[in-house]
Amino acid sequence: MSERKKTTITDIARELDVTPSTVSRALNNHPRISDSTKKAVWNLVKKLNYQPNNIATALRNGKSNFIGVIVPTSDRYFFASVIRGIEEVVREEGYNLIICQSDEQTNKEQKNIDALLQIQVDGIIASVAKATTEFSYFEKIINQNVPLVLYDRAGENLNVNSVVCDDYRGAYNAVSHLIEQGCTNIAHFAGQQHIKIYKDRLNGYLDALKDHGLEINERFIIESDLINDTDIILGAGAKMTNNLFSLSETPDGIFSASDFAALGAIKALKSNGISIPDEVALIGFSNDFSSSVIEPGLTSLDQHTKKMGMNAGKLFLEQIKDPKKINHPKSIVLEPKLVIRESSSIKKNTTSEVFSS
Amino acid sequence: MSERKKTTITDIARELDVTPSTVSRALNNHPRISDSTKKAVWNLVKKLNYQPNNIATALRNGKSNFIGVIVPTSDRYFFASVIRGIEEVVREEGYNLIICQSDEQTNKEQKNIDALLQIQVDGIIASVAKATTEFSYFEKIINQNVPLVLYDRAGENLNVNSVVCDDYRGAYNAVSHLIEQGCTNIAHFAGQQHIKIYKDRLNGYLDALKDHGLEINERFIIESDLINDTDIILGAGAKMTNNLFSLSETPDGIFSASDFAALGAIKALKSNGISIPDEVALIGFSNDFSSSVIEPGLTSLDQHTKKMGMNAGKLFLEQIKDPKKINHPKSIVLEPKLVIRESSSIKKNTTSEVFSS
DNA sequence: CTGAAAGCGCTTACAG
DNA sequence: CTGAAAGCGCTTACAG
Structure with missing residues (x-):
């Protein structure tokens, strides 16, 4: 069985007798790359079945395109539906979700937060575990300037964007x-x-x-x-x-x-x-x-669980695009329907x- | 608002007047690092609230510790419960799950697979979408030597590990x-x-x-x-x-x-x-x-949905540890209980x- | 329009 | 016990 062999930009560059810089630019559709090289690159990409390495891009760009989502438990229809809402909104902007479950326990919640920060997520969307009475771990997220959006169960004194029910x-x-x-x-x-x-x-x-x-x-x-x-x-x-x-x-x-x-x-x-x-x-x-x-x-x-998720996703995207706004966090309040x-x-x-x- | 400032190994090294190599080894508890330096490193880690950058480690090690999980839809109790099972087994070995939904559609399923491969997942655990009648995209996973485990709905002719119901x-x-x-x-x-x-x-x-x-x-x-x-x-x-x-x-x-x-x-x-x-x-x-x-x-x-997930997780871990075994894939069959x-x-x-x- | 070079943060074989 | 160096795969400011 052969090794996991992955084609890289360097492979493509070598084959085409250009530099990796050129290939990278061609792939990103840089305006100052000739159509002919772009075409050559694209053809080879197809042929070799090249898959860009997101991990490398993430490291280089300082942006992982991951959003961490913490749910108290995914066994419930409620949270599954919120996740759908978030996903629908952020997927379009190229974000992938990492979903963690806190099982309503503070220590699991904290482990989740640490794991997500280590993975270098671009943001965290969370609902606070029932057991949690004190929010220092959420402040940790804020202190690292990682965008945080809370949904449904928000910490009362946390000054962050949130979407909740009335x-x-x-x-x-x-x-x-x-x-x-x-x-x-x-x-x-x-x-x-x-x-x-x-x-x-x-x-x-x-x-x-x-x-x-x-x-x-x-x-x-x-x-x-x-x-x-x-x-x-x-x-x-x-x-x-x-x-x-x-x-x-x-x-x-x-x-x-x-x-x-x-x-x-x-x-x-x-x-x-x-x-x-x-x-x-x-x-x-x-x-x-x-x-x-x-x-x-x-x-x-x-x-309105799906709407709740969609709003959480939107708040996240807003915050990413304009980090200063976070000084005036928004709270979207949805009125439950009888x-x-x-x-x-x-x-x-x-x-x-x-x-x- | 200050930039997202993250402490790195280099920062710690500078502060301690050693090289990053030493800090890295200390963090990984390398046997040939003195206890005193280890202690110094650990102290500073606490003090500076250092979070290792998993993305960098992933790139360097060629191992992301991500497992992609594809569910036809997470709105259902069934799949939520499978995910729990998987998570319980693989979390212990340091893996994080990336959960994707195919919504039973083949094109979404294929998009999910591509996204997961780009993210450099260490493996994929999937249940085939109802609409899918042809499995070339799953073969793509196999051809890249990315471990694949199927659960519940397995492609009939795919020669991979699976856990299904009787x-x-x-x-x-x-x-x-x-x-x-x-x-x-x-x-x-x-x-x-x-x-x-x-x-x-x-x-x-x-x-x-x-x-x-x-x-x-x-x-x-x-x-x-x-x-x-x-x-x-x-x-x-x-x-x-x-x-x-x-x-x-x-x-x-x-x-x-x-x-x-x-x-x-x-x-x-x-x-x-x-x-x-x-x-x-x-x-x-x-x-x-x-x-x-x-x-x-x-x-x-x-x-036995949770058991199904746990078995899928176990099969994945086995395959990671002994990649040659995949030549003789296993199918775990669970008997449904009336x-x-x-x-x-x-x-x-x-x-x-x-x-x- | 393209290249050479540096660097993201980490790890590890090699050397001492 | 520790260091210097190279490299994972990508991107981009600088130069031409």
Whole structure:
């Protein structure tokens, strides 16, 4: 078996009796290279199946054309969709993505950041791991003047470009919708409160209750880590639901900060013969594909994940093109869209949405 | 704003009054460097926050430590899980993954391959796009002596390492299970027959019928592209089901080569008041998360996706370590596991699996 | 229109 | 134990 033999610019130059400089320029379509040499070079390139060595170019140019993307976990539809959005935008400008998973753990997140910096990425697009409470590692990126864009979960005090959801508004609208449907005792499955998105969702919930003159019942607010493991969170959602319904006073609505916990709740309610949405209406968050699969369909908040990715990509490109702008970082805020399904359509059970999410 | 200033080995050398050679050796823990210099180097590395430049190392060593991974689409749980498996195995050996999506299209697949080769990946792990019928581009990888490992969808005549499912056996077992449950008229939602996995699934279906003395009804075999877009395939599954049930003779079982088509079928059957599994039993393929969400739960075939990824990673590492072995490529075949849920439990409706997939 | 030369940051065979 | 030198494959300012 022959060695991995790769044709180089030098090989082409030798064959054509010119210098590597000329070949390089021909390949880059430099204006002051004659058409005849360009043609000769191109022909030979085809014939020898020459592949430029990006690594060498990267070293020479100080630009790798890599963007590091950190996702807390790629097992979820949410993040896969964000990646698609990023890719669509940056691929056109010749960037390749290096995707890393932090698994929601701070130490993995830090390892990812170090690895990406060593690879000399031109920028990092990240969503902060749930466990992370302190952002010095992200400051490390900034200090090395590597463009950083955060999406969905942004560090509150980091002065960087970001694209996030208006979680407060989403929660507020969801709970208001439940109230409009006639719910008066609405429970909330909350996430860990050191994470901004979950704090915002809780606040949206609280303010919607207040603004509608409803009382807040502390026992109806259940905080948990809303872990991403689908098997576990389904069971956890069911357990929280069963706990809720062992109270003397029970809710007639649940707003869950996670779709999966809400799915577990639906399963638990059904197996206890509690009718949805008539006795209890539910709303989840994220509009995962499975919320259109379950019956009754789960009302949820679509976070425009692909759009989120595309915006993150755009912010990155802007920052690359005009590095000074970073002194005035932008935060793009997307308003989540309430996708209403059967789980919250108490009165007007008109068209049940079956085949689209 | 200061330039992106990166400390280099040369900087450290100058500061310590030694040569870059020494610093490089110290960093690589070379045995013939004194402990004192090593210590001095390490201290300065910490202090200056030195990050080795992997790009330079890659160029010098002719080894990038990148592995290119091509997935037909990362929107699906299936592939996300494979990636996890690969990553877990190869990360330990210092490899980073570059993930590309072909979106099931041959031209994107080819672009991905070219991009990966230019980036000088040390190997490529890929699953062939559905549209691809001819494998010259994969031969290009092989001709450049870049290790290639295929997973799930392998080119039939490509002589490379691969890890695949025993789709024939999985289908055979699924259909046999339906027959054991009492089904005698079993329909099949088939995929495109130029793709080996779908051909194998069809053959497993056919042979199971034959071996159990059941007749084959051509009108019960419906071929389609089983497109990955969840919204579309749900509707398509429903439509195929409605067509089936407009025939004079209707099936009492459906074996679908795709989970999503089966989900669509369940929705259609339910809205037509046809009871599952009593009147029609169903089995899907892939054991997507959503098959445990729908009610009744969809029986499906688990493909051990993470294990598939881990095996692909291992095959790659083996090949890197002993390049000669590739003359005798290995094919690891995983047996899919039938995960039985309510959709196929006609008689023995014992324990309904609710919170685990 | 093309060439000669230097350099991106690292590593390693050769020498001492 | 350490240094001087060459080179990985490319690009580009300088020169002609």
